[in-house]
Amino acid sequence: MPIFEYVCDDCGERYEKLVMSKSTKIACPKCDSSKHTIQLSVFAAPANGTKASNGGSSAPSGGGCCGGACGCQN
Ligand SMILES: [Zn+2]
Numbered sequence: 001m002p003i004f005e006y007v008c009d010d011c012g013e014r015y016e017k018l019v020m021s022k023s024t025k026i027a028c029p030k031c032d033s034s035k036h037t038i039q040l041s042v043f044a045a046p047a048n049g050t051k052a053s054n055g056g057s058s059a060p061s062g063g064g065c066c067g068g069a070c071g072c073q074n
Helices: none
Strands: 004-010 013-018 036-039
Touching: none
Parallel strands: none
Antiparallel strands: 004 013, 004 036
């Protein structure tokens, strides 16, 4: 399930929501503002997990647009 991380535009509070549908109401738990910026959740991103423990960093990373932080690499 997609868990999105939000940053409140008003107070800067970071919070996560499990979004079931587009009609899910997103509001800041701190100030109840509906203005927010969506961040990519670190839990949803396919992190560089299994290969890194081998010690050989031969993966073609580092040349991407963001180094994987935005999830553009699969
Ligand atoms: Zn807020």
